[in-house]
Amino acid sequence: MVKPISEDVHFRVLRVLNDRPGLSQREIAQELGxxxxxxxxxxxALVEKGQIKVQNFRASDNKLRYAYILTPRGMAQKAQLTGAFLKRKIAEYEALKAEIEAVKNEM
Structure with a gap:
C-alpha cells in the first residue's frame, strides 16, 4: 500500500518552487530530505490539480531542464497550507512548552 504524501511535503515543495522554480526534482528531494x-x-499531483505548470528551458550546460511555476491556484493552495502548517507548529510548540514546564516542576 502506497502511503499518501503528507500536507507538509506538499507545502514544502510549493514553498521551494515559489522561491526557486528551476530546481531539479533531485535538488528538491535533497533540500527537503x-x-x-x-x-x-x-x-x-500538483500538476494534475492545476497548482503548478511545467515549462522547459535550456540550462547553461545546454541541457533541457524544467521550471515548475506556481499557478494562481497553486499560490492559493500554498497560502492555505501555510496557515495550516503554522497552526500545527504552534500547537506542537505549546504542547512542548507545557511538557518542559511539567518536567521542570518535577525537579
Whole structure:
C-alpha cells in the first residue's frame, strides 16, 4: 500500500518552487530530505490539480531542464497550507512548552 504524501511535503515543495522554480526534482528531494520518488509523485499531483505548470528551458550546460511555476491556484493552495502548517507548529510548540514546564516542576 502506497502511503499518501503528507500536507507538509506538499507545502514544502510549493514553498521551494515559489522561491526557486528551476530546481531539479533531485535538488528538491535533497533540500527537503525526502525521496526522489516522493517529489516526483508530489509534483505530478500538483500538476494534475492545476497548482503548478511545467515549462522547459535550456540550462547553461545546454541541457533541457524544467521550471515548475506556481499557478494562481497553486499560490492559493500554498497560502492555505501555510496557515495550516503554522497552526500545527504552534500547537506542537505549546504542547512542548507545557511538557518542559511539567518536567521542570518535577525537579
Amino acid at each position: 525526502v525521496s526522489l520518488g516522493a517529489v516526483n509523485y508530489c509534483l505530478r
